[in-house]
Amino acid sequence: MAQLDNTLQMLKDLTDANGIPGNEREPREVMKKYISEYADDISTDHLGSLIAKKSGKAGASKIMITGHLDEIGFMISNVDDNGFLKFQTVGGWWNQVMLAQRVRVMTNKGDIIGVIGSKPPHILPPEQRKKPVEIKDMFIDIGASSKKEAAEFGVRPGDSVVPVCDFTVMNNEKLLMAKAWDNRIGCAIAIEVLKRLQGQEHSADVYGVGAVQEEIGLRGAKTAANKVQPDIGFAVDVGIAGDTPGVSDNDAIADMGKGPQILIYDHSMVSHKGLRDFVTDLADKHEIPYQFDAMSGGGTDAGSIHLSGHGVPSLAITVPTRYIHTHAAILHRDDFEHAVQLLVEVAKALDEETIKEIKQNA
Structure with missing residues (x-):
């Protein structure tokens, strides 16, 4: 930059x-x-x-x-046995803009990068593929293999989660993305x-x-x-x-x-x-x-x-x-x-x- x-x-x-x-x-x-x-x-x-x-x-x-x-962001509500993070929205979100987006989980041990995931469309019935994925069916993948490992990373319920997007001056320098x-x-x-x-x-x-x-x-x-x-x-x-x-x-x-x-x-x-x-x-x-x-x-x-x-x-x-x-x-x-x-x-x-x-x- x-x-x-x-x-x-x-x-x-x-x-x-x-x-x-x-x-x-x-x-x-x-x-x-x-x-x-x-x-x-x-x-x-x-x-x-x-x-x-x-x-x-x-x-x-x-x-x-x-x-x-x-x-707007998210809050960790639970960690499942396989280390995937369940979350709730904090502020208004539209389901369709969330999937496959990078996020930053703010823990007491430092920030962790993750991605919002769901079931892949390849294994969904045809009718279900046409519908937006509901937020309750999404999760955050931080690369943890278990609830214990996620806890060792520092993750716990109540942690804040924010989107990842660095401040960017675009080619038209009057336009600013963040x-x-x-x-x-x-x-x-x-x-x-x-x-x-x-x-x-x-x-x-x-x-x-x-x-x-x-x-x-x-x-x-x-x-x-x-x-x-x-x-x-x-x-x-x-x-x-x-x-x-x-x-x-x-x-x-x-x-x-x-x-x-x-x-x-x-x-x-x-x-x-x-x-x-x-x-x-x-x-x-x-x-x-x-x-x-x-x-x-x-x-x-x-x-x-x-x-x-x-x-x-x-x-x-x-x-x-x-x-x-x-x-x-x-x-x-x-x-x-x-x-x-x-x-x-x-x-x-x-x-x-x-x-x-x-x-x-x-």
Whole structure:
């Protein structure tokens, strides 16, 4: 791989880190390493969400920009007598993207590489070959010959399992492939916003948050929001890119490289109209590209943030991404850059009076 610039190195470190819901230590340490220089205070809540505060000029209001640290993965539930590992999913998986994929089992003795297997199709009845293999019929093969040997390797129930996919700059150098874009890109945006606010005047305190356990119910954002008590909340996450074969505008309308998505609604939240209008007007003023989008299924941490306290005007800003919730996803660097640029301008413009006006324009 060619020499990476500082931003790409941050993105590599974030996505190469391993952390399923409930075990986000690795990505939290990476995010802390990169964001500490730009924060006046670093803390965690009791679930492990990272909270980095950059103090504003007035300090009367609080803006919370949240990516989530966790990635989808698996957890070992049992080891059979022949050393094969049974597992449960942690986060949303589609059966068809799992078989024959390499995984990393995180044990107390170190990481072990394995592969997800099942009965070979050659010995299945013809009708069964046409059906996707159910997750309950899959297993992880780590090369152990027995339950005893798997235990000697360090494997035990409860161990985390993550996909294997190294961060890759593609031939089109704007396109970046990695596991865990969902949602280390949101964490990277939070880091970069605090970085670019250095030397910039902003009235409100800005909090860059790496939330835990988003993939299993938007949990860390709930506890982090209760700790921060923000006046305005943003979730920064991945969205669906609709620019691959077979996807129509009725399925997904956003394309990679045409700007971040302003989410109108999803399963967890209808976006706050006053905040949405403020953000899009500001984007228009600064000629920052963006796209509108909506998702009938799925949600973001904004779903928890907006219900905290007495209610928090919130908005989800997402980066169009191909192949989310698989081993390897692809996004466009320009969309990341424009999301950061937009949130920097938002943070600079959100003073106390403006926030009051937004709250009145629900």
